Amino acid sequence: MPVSAENVRSLQPYDIRVLMAVERLMRRYRWVPLDVLRQTTRFSESEVRYRLGRLMAMDMVKSSTVPYEGYQLVFAGYDTLALHTLTRRGTIRALGPLIGEGKEAVVYEALGFGPVVLKFHRVGQRSFQTARRSRGYMPDGGHFPWVFASTSSAKREFEALERLVDEIRVPVPLDQNRNVVVMSLIEGTTINRCTLPDPAESFEQVLGFVETAFRLGVIHGDLSEFNIMFDGEECWVIDWPQWVEADHPNGEEILAHDVANVLNHFEKKYGLSCPLEDAMARVIG
Ligand SMILES: Nc1ncnc2c1ncn2[C@@H]1O[C@H](COP(=O)(O)OP(=O)(O)OP(=O)(O)O)[C@@H](O)[C@H]1O
Ligand SMILES: [Mg+2]
Numbered sequence: 001m002p003v004s005a006e007n008v009r010s011l012q013p014y015d016i017r018v019l020m021a022v023e024r025l026m027r028r029y030r031w032v033p034l035d036v037l038r039q040t041t042r043f044s045e046s047e048v049r050y051r052l053g054r055l056m057a058m059d060m061v062k063s064s065t066v067p068y069e070g071y072q073l074v075f076a077g078y079d080t081l082a083l084h085t086l087t088r089r090g091t092i093r094a095l096g097p098l099i100g101e102g103k104e105a106v107v108y109e110a111l112g113f114g115p116v117v118l119k120f121h122r123v124g125q126r127s128f129q130t131a132r133r134s135r136g137y138m139p140d141g142g143h144f145p146w147v148f149a150s151t152s153s154a155k156r157e158f159e160a161l162e163r164l165v166d167e168i169r170v171p172v173p174l175d176q177n178r179n180v181v182v183m184s185l186i187e188g189t190t191i192n193r194c195t196l197p198d199p200a201e202s203f204e205q206v207l208g209f210v211e212t213a214f215r216l217g218v219i220h221g222d223l224s225e226f227n228i229m230f231d232g233e234e235c236w237v238i239d240w241p242q243w244v245e246a247d248h249p250n251g252e253e254i255l256a257h258d259v260a261n262v263l264n265h266f267e268k269k270y271g272l273s274c275p276l277e278d279a280m281a282r283v284i285g
Helices: 005-010 013-025 035-043 047-055 077-089 125-135 145-166 199-215 251-271 276-284
Strands: 061-064 070-071 094-101 105-111 115-121 174-176 180-184 228-230 235-237
Touching: 005 077, 005 094, 005 235, 013 035, 013 047, 013 077, 035 047, 035 070, 047 061, 077 115, 077 145, 077 174, 077 180, 115 145, 115 276, 145 174, 145 180, 199 235, 199 251, 199 276, 251 276
Parallel strands: none
Antiparallel strands: 061 070, 094 105, 105 115, 115 180, 174 180, 228 235
């Protein structure tokens, strides 16, 4: 579901207070009881109900009556809190059009000091189960709602961008809050959707990026033509939340998978061929 800039703008300070209280209390309750919300916000019951009604009408919060009356933050509410914070910090001034939607993220253009990109991470409930196992996001046991898993994903992506930005072409990481990463906008398109003018040169460039990232201790983990962009002159690598450290126990396998995806694309589309062993030897050095 897209983020509604209009809804975000129409929020009043009391709405935000209730939304923030629900967020905080979700660390302790799967469904935050009405009573607890009332005590935390120190609003009257009718005020809390009125605010919750508004938030539910905007699909930012949902409610349950079983086993008791309780409330839960949903993605749009979490997105809204992140936008609120990023706006207050001055990172962004306006939300622009939707430019990409994937399995685990929605991407918007926005206005900061210049045009920027907002990536809203949405590690859904189902993939969260996998994420919990494979990425070690969550402390074992302990109640930790899935909305917060998206924050870990955003933090991880931001960290990779920070580590790499001075060395290879990745978006410049500008800010991060909750499940949202703010980064520079690449004026281009993913390479599955364009024809490269000099595929051999681009191929070399991308392998060079993989090599440098590896030297810096980072393996992308989801590299393919869908996560490489071309701006008319240069390639850029995007979409880093699933990166792993180079010394990860399955590092070599994950790296080989990344490299094979790149080789396959350039072979199928441009007839460039390079044995995987040679490419791996070059990347590992
Ligand atoms: N910095 C950027 N500048 C321009 N466009 C971007 C940028 N980041 C992402 N995009 C666009 O948004 C799309 C989706 O972004 P990204 O690949 O990061 O996430 P995703 O594919 O949705 O995530 P997942 O791999 O979990 O499905 C990209 O294909 C690209 O078109
Ligand atoms: Mg992607």
